[in-house]
Amino acid sequence: MRWVLVFILVASTTLGDVARARGMKHHGEVREFHPGAISTALWSLARNKWVILSTFGMAISFFAFVRLLSIAPMSFAVPVSAATFIPETILARVYLRERVDWRRWAGAGLIAAGVVLISR
Amino acid sequence: MLATSDTARTGNAERLRAKTRLFTAIVVVSSVTGNSALSHGMKQLGDPGNSPLAMIGVLFHPWVALGVALLILWTLTHMALLSWADLSYVLPVTAIGYVLTALSGKYLLNETISQGQWLGILLITSGVILVGLTAPVTTTERASE
Numbered sequence: 618m619r620w621v622l623v624f625i626l627v628a629s630t631t632l633g634d635v636a637r638a639r640g641m642k643h644h645g646e647v648r649e650f651h652p653g654a655i656s657t658a659l660w661s662l663a664r665n666k667w668v669i670l671s672t673f674g675m676a677i678s679f680f681a682f683v684r685l686l687s688i689a690p691m692s693f694a695v696p697v698s699a700a701t702f703i704p705e706t707i708l709a710r711v712y713l714r715e716r717v718d719w720r721r722w723a724g725a726g727l728i729a730a731g732v733v734l735i736s737r
Numbered sequence: 738m739l740a741t742s743d744t745a746r747t748g749n750a751e752r753l754r755a756k757t758r759l760f761t762a763i764v765v766v767s768s769v770t771g772n773s774a775l776s777h778g779m780k781q782l783g784d785p786g787n788s789p790l791a792m793i794g795v796l797f798h799p800w801v802a803l804g805v806a807l808l809i810l811w812t813l814t815h816m817a818l819l820s821w822a823d824l825s826y827v828l829p830v831t832a833i834g835y836v837l838t839a840l841s842g843k844y845l846l847n848e849t850i851s852q853g854q855w856l857g858i859l860l861i862t863s864g865v866i867l868v869g870l871t872a873p874v875t876t877t878e879r880a881s882e
Binding site for chain 1: 813815816817819820821823824825826827828829832835836839851853854856857858859860861862863864865867868870871875876
């Protein structure tokens with residue numbers, strides 16, 4: 618049960634983040650931050666299919682995390698959630714076509730290892 | 738002519754870098770404080786049960802309400818940040834939140850940090866610095882307005 622939840626958590630967080638990045642790039646750089654511009658942007662984002670998909674992923678991820686915390690300690694739930702760094706960095710490279718140089722790979726690896734140590 | 742367009746490009750890169758720093762800071766602080774406020778409020782309340790009415794009632798607890806407001810701020814600034822910055826940049830640099838959570842536990846709640854946890858803090862911080870050295874935007878085909 619524990620590992621099924623971990624799989625759902627990692628998959629839905631990855632979906633949430635990658636779809637959010639895709640949808641927001643499609644929207645374009647947010648440049649104005651006065652209330653009128655923010656509500657216009659929110660209205661357009663509410664109809665952006667990638668953003669909708671991302672919200673769906675984030676919601677599943679949130680409930681999977683809460684559920685995982687009810688059956689496993691924080692010292693298990695937090696480090697396993699850092700596993701998302703691997704599929705997300707790979708998808709950022711192949712799907713979002715970002716330039717992931719050695720510093721980004723090494724940084725993601727160091728952080729994932731650090732999260733495992735910090736949550737013990 | 739070439740010099741002017743180069744200057745413009747450098748100016749734009751500088752502007753994006755500054756904007757990225759500011760938004761990264763807001764994303765990290767809102768996530769760390771939002772999660773702490775939410776967890777503090779939920780601990781004070783205890784188990785609210787599973788009825789939908791009880792779940793809605795929880796939202797009126799001041800710490801929970803503060804936590805939810807901060808997490809809404811997190812969602813909006815995280816979305817704005819991803820509208821220009823790479824996911825492979827945002828994901829690692831915002832991981833500094835793990836370090837802030839651990840350090841605030843030590844200095845605000847007097848929790849102890851073990852040697853292994855200090856090593857974790859060191860690894861995360863070096864990873865964040867390493868990724869922070871890269872340009873926040875590397876995709877060329879960004880949607881124009």
